[in-house]
Amino acid sequence: MATSIRADNDTWSAKLGETGGPDTRTVVFFCTSNNQRPYRVVEVPRSDFAEQGDLDRLDDDELRDLFAATVSMGAPRSY
Numbered sequence: 001m002a003t004s005i006r007a008d009n010d011t012w013s014a015k016l017g018e019t020g021g022p023d024t025r026t027v028v029f030f031c032t033s034n035n036q037r038p039y040r041v042v043e044v045p046r047s048d049f050a051e052q053g054d055l056d057r058l059d060d061d062e063l064r065d066l067f068a069a070t071v072s073m074g075a076p077r078s079y
Helices: 052-056 060-068
Strands: 004-007 010-016 024-031 040-045
Touching (some): 010 052
Antiparallel strands (some): 004 010, 010 024
């Protein structure tokens, strides 16, 4: 399935992180086509993403949905 996607005119690779709340983990997207882009982070349920293989099994659309929910460098969104 998908391990990288095209989004925001760049290519992004997703890796499962270890941090998060007691019931969450992070997914970190790294830009592989432009080293000037900051990484992007989203929290996901630990029950759905126990290991990297769970993330690797997502298709392109599911991975894009996760990417759409990310924040730059894990910073809170500004309102």
